[in-house]
Amino acid sequence: MQEATPAVSAEKKPVNFYSLTLEDLKAYFKSLGKEQFRSQQVYKWVYEQRVTDVNQMTNLSKSFREELPKFLTFELPPVIQHLISVDGTQKFLFDMGNNMSVEAVLIPSDDRLTLCISSEVGCNMACKFCFTGKQKLKRRLTAEEIVGQFMQASDRLKDGQRISNIVFMGMGEPLDNCEAVFKSIQVLTNDWGMNLSRKKITVSTSGIVPEMWRIGAAGVRLAVSLNASNDEIRDHVMPINKKWNIEKLFEACRSYCRETGDKVTFEYVLLKGVTDSIEQARELVKLTRSVPCKINIIPFNEHPGSGFERPDDSQVEAFHRELMNLGAHVLLRRTMGRDIFAACGQLTDAKLRQDQTMDISNSILGGKRVRNSSGGQPRV
Numbered sequence: 001m002q003e004a005t006p007a008v009s010a011e012k013k014p015v016n017f018y019s020l021t022l023e024d025l026k027a028y029f030k031s032l033g034k035e036q037f038r039s040q041q042v043y044k045w046v047y048e049q050r051v052t053d054v055n056q057m058t059n060l061s062k063s064f065r066e067e068l069p070k071f072l073t074f075e076l077p078p079v080i081q082h083l084i085s086v087d088g089t090q091k092f093l094f095d096m097g098n099n100m101s102v103e104a105v106l107i108p109s110d111d112r113l114t115l116c117i118s119s120e121v122g123c124n125m126a127c128k129f130c131f132t133g134k135q136k137l138k139r140r141l142t143a144e145e146i147v148g149q150f151m152q153a154s155d156r157l158k159d160g161q162r163i164s165n166i167v168f169m170g171m172g173e174p175l176d177n178c179e180a181v182f183k184s185i186q187v188l189t190n191d192w193g194m195n196l197s198r199k200k201i202t203v204s205t206s207g208i209v210p211e212m213w214r215i216g217a218a219g220v221r222l223a224v225s226l227n228a229s230n231d232e233i234r235d236h237v238m239p240i241n242k243k244w245n246i247e248k249l250f251e252a253c254r255s256y257c258r259e260t261g262d263k264v265t266f267e268y269v270l271l272k273g274v275t276d277s278i279e280q281a282r283e284l285v286k287l288t289r290s291v292p293c294k295i296n297i298i299p300f301n302e303h304p305g306s307g308f309e310r311p312d313d314s315q316v317e318a319f320h321r322e323l324m325n326l327g328a329h330v331l332l333r334r335t336m337g338r339d340i341f342a343a344c345g346q347l348t349d350a351k352l353r354q355d356q357t358m359d360i361s362n363s364i365l366g367g368k369r370v371r372n373s374s375g376g377q378p379r380v
């Protein structure tokens with residue numbers, strides 16, 4: 001993928017460091033008449049050492065350290081609520097200013113620690129089963145706000161823990177905010193930065209077909225929120241299908257597979273009486289045969305006013321078994337974080353008050369310390 005042109009200038013107020021790819025930072029320093037190798041040094045201090053106090057960046061010259069605060073800020077979106085589920089899932093609520101907030105969810109499993117990240121405040125896709133979809137798009141996040149979710153969550157891990165995977169499956173449609181999403185991926189995968197593997201990053205889309213090529217071009221994984229076995233049902237639960245139907249969506253998926261050699265992950269939410277019949281399981285297998293894929297089935301997580309119900313466990317099992325019997329590569333997703341309202345499709349920008357959950361902002365999970373990080377105070 002092409003590096004983005006830096007949108008930075010020498011005379012302006014300090015630029016947020018987390019908005020800059022390494023190439024951006026080099027160009028910025030060059031525009032200021034500074035040596036470009038300084039960019040690798042600063043990247044290393046911030047991402048590898050988690051040092052944002054310029055006085056501690058000891059391999060920079062004293063005069064450069066004195067100047068640096070005029071050029072760069074290291075502000076992160078403040079965490080205004082941090083909840084932990086009985087199953088170990090953690091939810092972070094970030095203040096995005098002007099009374100807006102987004103959530104990110106950290107999901108532990110045996111072999112990985114996955115951060116589900118948000119790309120927008122609200123969402124215009126209006127998927128019927130999704131809590132976020134009930135709120136219209138308020139604004140698209142910037143690259144630094146996306147990277148910031150990752151940094152804030154990382155900074156609260158216990159020593160020795162590391163986020164291994166990122167999924168863009170939080171609030172918002174990532175392909176409705178391509179510039180910031182793909183820039184944040186460049187930042188997080190840079191060798192001098194967090195050095196995350198592109199293969200451990202998944203971008204999930206509801207099906208903005210004309211933008212789907214970007215996912216393959218960025219070298220990251222594609223997930224498609226499918227949720228129906230035919231156009232009639234998909235039109236009903238996902239209005240975007242009226243614009244780009246299943247045929248167009250699947251052509252884009254096949255193109256991704258051809259170009260990357262990877263499989264697509266189809267997400268399929270089981271809605272009682274809507275998408276959970278055995279006939280639909282059979283139709284789903286038939287439909288997905290033309291795409292190298294795996295299918296994640298997700299029993300619906302109920303939320304107020306959704307109008308849908310979660311199927312009984314016996315129906316979920318029967319649906320799962322039918323897919324397996326028909327030879328599909330399928331995974332029944334275990335629901336995580338329901339007690340803190342962090343499960344799939346439950347994210348919102350409203351701050352929740354949950355008596356059963358524990359605010360752990362200052363708890364023992366503090367572990368790794370960040371020197372001079374921002375955080376804690378809501379922005380206005």
Ligand code: SF4
Pocket residue numbers: 123124125126127130131132133134170171172173206225
């Ligand atoms: S499922 Fe995703 S794309 Fe659909 S409304 Fe919710 S956040 Fe938007």
